[in-house]
Amino acid sequence: MSVVTAEGLSLTFPGDVQALKGVNLSIDAGEFVSFIGPSGCGKTTFLRVVADLEKPTGGEVRVTGLSPEEARMKRAYGYVFQQPGLLPWRTVEGNVRLPLALMGQDRRTADQRVASVLKMVELDGFGNKYPWQLSGGMQQRASIARALAFDAELLLMDEPFGALDEIVRDRLNDQLLDLWRSTQKTVLFVTHSIPEAVYLSTKIVVMSPRPGRIAKVIDNPLPSDRPLEVRESTEFLSVASDVRNALREGMH
Amino acid sequence: MMLVVSAFVLWAGLWALNIILARRLSEQHARIAVPVIFGLTLVLVVELMVRGLNVSFVILPKPSEMVVRLFTSYEMLWEDFAQTILKGALTGYIVGCGAALMVAFLASWSDFLRRGLLPLGNFVAALPVVGLAPIMVMWFGFGWESKAAIVVSMCFFPMLVNCVQGLAATNAIERDLFKTYAASPVQQLGLLRLPAAMPFVLNGLKVCTPLALIGAIVAEFFGSPSVGMGFRIKTSVGSLSLDLVWAEIIVAAIAGTGFFGLLLIIERSLTFWHPSQRR
Numbered sequence: 436m437s438v439v440t441a442e443g444l445s446l447t448f449p450g451d452v453q454a455l456k457g458v459n460l461s462i463d464a465g466e467f468v469s470f471i472g473p474s475g476c477g478k479t480t481f482l483r484v485v486a487d488l489e490k491p492t493g494g495e496v497r498v499t500g501l502s503p504e505e506a507r508m509k510r511a512y513g514y515v516f517q518q519p520g521l522l523p524w525r526t527v528e529g530n531v532r533l534p535l536a537l538m539g540q541d542r543r544t545a546d547q548r549v550a551s552v553l554k555m556v557e558l559d560g561f562g563n564k565y566p567w568q569l570s571g572g573m574q575q576r577a578s579i580a581r582a583l584a585f586d587a588e589l590l591l592m593d594e595p596f597g598a599l600d601e602i603v604r605d606r607l608n609d610q611l612l613d614l615w616r617s618t619q620k621t622v623l624f625v626t627h628s629i630p631e632a633v634y635l636s637t638k639i640v641v642m643s644p645r646p647g648r649i650a651k652v653i654d655n656p657l658p659s660d661r662p663l664e665v666r667e668s669t670e671f672l673s674v675a676s677d678v679r680n681a682l683r684e685g686m687h
Numbered sequence: 688m689m690l691v692v693s694a695f696v697l698w699a700g701l702w703a704l705n706i707i708l709a710r711r712l713s714e715q716h717a718r719i720a721v722p723v724i725f726g727l728t729l730v731l732v733v734e735l736m737v738r739g740l741n742v743s744f745v746i747l748p749k750p751s752e753m754v755v756r757l758f759t760s761y762e763m764l765w766e767d768f769a770q771t772i773l774k775g776a777l778t779g780y781i782v783g784c785g786a787a788l789m790v791a792f793l794a795s796w797s798d799f800l801r802r803g804l805l806p807l808g809n810f811v812a813a814l815p816v817v818g819l820a821p822i823m824v825m826w827f828g829f830g831w832e833s834k835a836a837i838v839v840s841m842c843f844f845p846m847l848v849n850c851v852q853g854l855a856a857t858n859a860i861e862r863d864l865f866k867t868y869a870a871s872p873v874q875q876l877g878l879l880r881l882p883a884a885m886p887f888v889l890n891g892l893k894v895c896t897p898l899a900l901i902g903a904i905v906a907e908f909f910g911s912p913s914v915g916m917g918f919r920i921k922t923s924v925g926s927l928s929l930d931l932v933w934a935e936i937i938v939a940a941i942a943g944t945g946f947f948g949l950l951l952i953i954e955r956s957l958t959f960w961h962p963s964q965r966r
Contacts, residue, residue, distance in 0.1 A: 520860035
């Protein structure tokens with residue numbers, strides 16, 4: 436079953452900037468799809484269209500069978516931004532509880548849910564801290580917990596680890612894979628990093644700029660159980676080189 | 688001459704004491720002790736100089752005379768305080784700042800209001816509104832109501848400018864976040880924009896505190912019943928009771944400092960999360 440479909444999707448910003456042109460894509464439930472490409476290729480814009488944060492100027496998008504706006508109103512997805520975007524006046528717990536409070540969930544169920552997602556991202560014990568008392572990596576994990584809090588089947592992540600160092604990033608990638616396997620969510624993941632895309636995804640969408648379009652969709656044959664060492668395997672390297680070639684071709 | 692010399696000696700002595708205390712005491716104790724000793728030094732030095740140089744009572748009464756006046760006339764001073772600060776300044780402050788916050792809410796929803804009001808607000812905030820005092824007295828009479836009206840007009844626009852800025856002080860990610868949650872406008876206001884605006888709101892309240900005091904006191908110069916701090920200052924200068932004038936000034940200073948201190952405590956507890964307040 437398709438969770439996200441795009442047909443002939445185009446988006447032109449005022450000033451005749453073509454962010455997306457003729458994008459066709461279908462994403463099945465339970466897939467982990469990475470979007471990779473140089474700046475200006477429209478990968479973030481695509482995610483924002485799915486989230487109804489931008490309106491397409493042409494074509495059609497369906498999210499869980501609904502229009503993006505209907506899906507947003509039904510809170511069908513959790514969104515993780517490039518920066519954590521945690522509210523500084525709320526504790527970590529308060530931030531994670533925010534979507535639940537907005538959706539009118541009662542306090543006790545919410546508290547249980549908050550505790551369980553904080554545990555999932557290994558932040559149990561930090562619930563009473565304020566975001567500015569945490570490191571960048573912990574803040575980003577808190578923002579992932581917040582996106583998981585209301586258990587939407589779709590998770591949209593826009594370069595969530597872009598601002599973090601390699602070591603923290605590896606660790607968070609590993610945790611994210613575990614999370615994805617255990618929750619069976621569909622993930623759309625924007626990244627700049629080829630190893631990250633290959634390590635995480637079941638499918639890699641390579642995009643190219645001016646106008647933003649899909650250059651190639653690469654299916655990832657790696658098994659779903661991926662220890663960090665998988666990144667030295669020949670299989671991994673061959674997928675990475677496919678992605679690199681597709682990126683290079685896309686530039687022309 | 689002896690008194691003048693002893694003033695200098697005292698100054699040097701207490702200065703030295705302060706330096707020693709600042710080094711020896713814990714930071715917390717020194718933060719209180721040093722300014723207190725500094726203030727006492729200043730008062731004592733003025734007392735000695737006024738005595739030693741035979742300064743006329745009209746130019747500067749002895750601090751001891753002011754303090755004596757503070758105690759002997761405390762009933763009158765209290766009535767003046769109630770009239771000017773509690774009725775005039777505080778009422779005007781609450782109404783003016785409250786109205787500004789309400790209008791800022793409206794302006795945050797209406798682009799038209801914001802574009803129209805803000806330039807006007809900046810302009811009016813720069814006007815010497817005290818100049819309106821005689822007009823307000825004509826409109827609202829001699830009582831405290833006209834003083835409150837002046838305070839309202841003095842506080843309204845500086846507060847409005849701060850509140851409008853505050854309600855706009857959210858970043859794109861926070862707004863997008865609330866959009867992804869399909870949050871209602873009321874939820875967005877209560878859970879995002881209002882908390883984000885608090886540092887600005889408190890800043891506005893702090894800016895308005897001295898304005899309210901000045902407005903309420905000066906406005907009484909243009910007509911008031913026979914009570915009030917401005918009235919007392921004006922009539923006491925006329926009858927050369929300068930000790931009473933200074934007593935009123937001391938009361939005003941204490942009231943202003945006290946209220947400002949209260950605001951600082953509120954600021955600390957409400958906006959502890961703001962980078963300027965984090966410990």
